[in-house]
Amino acid sequence: MKLPRTSLIRRVTAGLLALALCGALRASEAADPDLGPGLRAIKAEDLRQVISRLSSDDFEGREPGGHGESVTVDYLVDHFKQIGLAPGNPDGTYLQAVPLTGHIARPTSSIGASPDDFVAWSYVRQPEIAVKQSELVFVGYGIQAPEYGWDDYKGADLRGKTLIMLINDPPIKDPKDPDRLDDSMFKGKAMTYYGRWTYKYEIAAKMGATAALIIHQTGPAGYPYSVVVNSNARENFDIRTPEGNSHFPTIAGWLSEARARSLIKAAGYDLDTLQTAALSKDFRPIPLKSAVSFDLKESWRDVESHNVVGKIEGSDPALRDQVLVISAHWDHLGWDASLPGSKHDQIFHGARDNASGIASLLSLAQAFKAMPPKRTVLFIATTAEEKGLLGAEYYARHPLYPLQKTVADINMDGINTFGRTRDVEIVGNGNGSLEDLLTSAAAKEGRVTRPDSRSEKGYFFRADQLEFARVGVPVLYIKQGEDAIVDPQSYHERVDAFTATQYHRPADQIGADWDFSAAVEDVGLLFRVAYPVAMGQVTPSWKDGSEFKGVYDRMMAESPSKPLN
Numbered sequence: 001m002k003l004p005r006t007s008l009i010r011r012v013t014a015g016l017l018a019l020a021l022c023g024a025l026r027a028s029e030a031a032d033p034d035l036g037p038g039l040r041a042i043k044a045e046d047l048r049q050v051i052s053r054l055s056s057d058d059f060e061g062r063e064p065g066g067h068g069e070s071v072t073v074d075y076l077v078d079h080f081k082q083i084g085l086a087p088g089n090p091d092g093t094y095l096q097a098v099p100l101t102g103h104i105a106r107p108t109s110s111i112g113a114s115p116d117d118f119v120a121w122s123y124v125r126q127p128e129i130a131v132k133q134s135e136l137v138f139v140g141y142g143i144q145a146p147e148y149g150w151d152d153y154k155g156a157d158l159r160g161k162t163l164i165m166l167i168n169d170p171p172i173k174d175p176k177d178p179d180r181l182d183d184s185m186f187k188g189k190a191m192t193y194y195g196r197w198t199y200k201y202e203i204a205a206k207m208g209a210t211a212a213l214i215i216h217q218t219g220p221a222g223y224p225y226s227v228v229v230n231s232n233a234r235e236n237f238d239i240r241t242p243e244g245n246s247h248f249p250t251i252a253g254w255l256s257e258a259r260a261r262s263l264i265k266a267a268g269y270d271l272d273t274l275q276t277a278a279l280s281k282d283f284r285p286i287p288l289k290s291a292v293s294f295d296l297k298e299s300w301r302d303v304e305s306h307n308v309v310g311k312i313e314g315s316d317p318a319l320r321d322q323v324l325v326i327s328a329h330w331d332h333l334g335w336d337a338s339l340p341g342s343k344h345d346q347i348f349h350g351a352r353d354n355a356s357g358i359a360s361l362l363s364l365a366q367a368f369k370a371m372p373p374k375r376t377v378l379f380i381a382t383t384a385e386e387k388g389l390l391g392a393e394y395y396a397r398h399p400l401y402p403l404q405k406t407v408a409d410i411n412m413d414g415i416n417t418f419g420r421t422r423d424v425e426i427v428g429n430g431n432g433s434l435e436d437l438l439t440s441a442a443a444k445e446g447r448v449t450r451p452d453s454r455s456e457k458g459y460f461f462r463a464d465q466l467e468f469a470r471v472g473v474p475v476l477y478i479k480q481g482e483d484a485i486v487d488p489q490s491y492h493e494r495v496d497a498f499t500a501t502q503y504h505r506p507a508d509q510i511g512a513d514w515d516f517s518a519a520v521e522d523v524g525l526l527f528r529v530a531y532p533v534a535m536g537q538v539t540p541s542w543k544d545g546s547e548f549k550g551v552y553d554r555m556m557a558e559s560p561s562k563p564l565n
Contacts, residue, residue, distance in 0.1 A: 051510050057347055061350060064237060089400055096307040098305045104234065112259065119232045127300075133293055140152040140274075142203055164260065211249055214255070216255065222459075238388070263288075274286065307380055307381065308380070313376050316375070324406075327361070327410070329354050329386070334347075352414050356417065364530065409468035416515075423483045424481045427452045431542060432476070471551065473552075
């Protein structure tokens with residue numbers, strides 16, 4: 001029987017992918033035959049099945065605090081049990097309760113009321129928040145960085161005012177080479193925490209500002225304005241505490257670039273001119289000779305969300321109280337019934353972000369069950385990453401095991417299914433010794449590691465490992481490489497298309513073109529890094545010059561126990 005052309009193409013494609021996968025596995029096991037049982041436990045079909053299930057309509061986009069969370073948590077607990085993981089919480093359960101508050105803001109202002117213009121919210125727990133005639137002030141990049149001799153505020157009194165600020169760090173040109181950025185200023189191309197949106201709101205609150213609005217620009221942000229709307233214009237979450245969130249101004253928000261331009265033009269200025277002025281250390285806040293009023297109506301609810309935790313207890317009595325964390329976030333953006341189309345069209349499926357990370361976490365759990373560790377390995381599926389890394393932040397503040405005994409966190413947020421590469425990129429390159437382990441492991445497979453090629457996008461500050469780093473735990477976070485083995489042009493087109501048309505949109509769904517041989521190879525590489533750590537052969541550390549080394553040193557100095565081996 002002659003097969004239809006489409007069926008033939010599918011079979012040929014499947015056959016080629018299977019050959020590629022077999023080749024990758026053979027090369028991987030040949031490089032480290034002793035790791036064969038663990039590497040063979042990482043299977044393409046397992047990854048595919050988990051991603052397909054978690055991103056299906058049944059899970060309704062896995063938003064915390066509703067049906068999506070309930071079915072996701074049940075699914076993960078069942079999988080942990082099937083793999084043979086013990087309960088990760090010392091109380092004998094697979095859950096760590098994460099108390100959140102959910103709030104939906106309906107903002108209007110003299111700027112406008114459409115999310116196409118601006119998005120705003122507040123962490124003040126009141127049904128209505130009114131701000132009348134708050135003076136608008138442009139504060140450049142909104143940064144105070146003494147180590148760079150930089151202060152955008154210059155002592156200005158900004159109490160009660162609304163700050164408009166630019167996204168990311170100032171891109172300062174190298175005086176010796178105008179085609180490069182100055183590595184001595186804000187790490188050159190790489191983004192620092194000063195460029196992170198959370199920092200900008202934090203410093204605005206410190207200055208006593210009533211509101212802070214960040215101007216979104218697609219290039220520097222690394223994602224379109226639609227991501228801002230999808231992420232912030234619906235229900236937002238925060239960790240529930242008695243004192244509330246004092247790190248944000250009364251009103252936090254974003255302006256579309258088009259709306260910012262028109263607003264600044266109405267004040268008699270030009271955004272491009274202001275942006276150029278903001279690149280100087282001499283910049284001072286510029287009053288925009290106008291004021292803005294806000295009215296936010298908010299509804300609130302308490303949400304009991306959960307991190308899902310399982311463990312493989314270490315076999316060595318001398319090492320089992322030391323913990324290696326493997327993490328990935330289970331949540332996504334839920335279901336927006338106001339969108340056009342069917343329910344399927346309205347769900348933010350989150351296949352790559354981050355059903356693929358959860359699938360990878362489960363595969364690593366299976367690998368460690370095949371090759372039991374000497375140190376304890378804790379697998380954490382975190383909640384509310386999409387709402388500000390909240391599940392990871394809560395664990396870092398309320399660890400189930402002492403942070404002084406937590407040797408590392410390896411985090412996965414999106415795994416490579418675009419195609420196999422000769423390289424793998426390190427997000428946050430230059431921070432820790434885990435990068436050296438990764439480089440050595442990659443070399444055994446004939447691969448290389450590279451710094452994040454898009455470090456200006458600040459990916460390191462947009463994933464859960466940041467919260468572990470902030471409390472001193474050494475971390476590793478990788479992303480797909482740039483040197484594609486097959487059809488580089490198509491590879492890069494798929495990577496760019498994901499960011500432009502799928503990231504934080506309902507279109508983030510599993511596709512027929514996903515290359516699971518690439519995923520298996522990269523997850524296997526992470527197992528190569530994790531295994532010697534889990535066996536106590538190495539203890540990860542921060543490198544000199546890392547901003548997190550001092551935090552680690554202080555943490556260990558305060559530890560009543562002896563240093564780790």
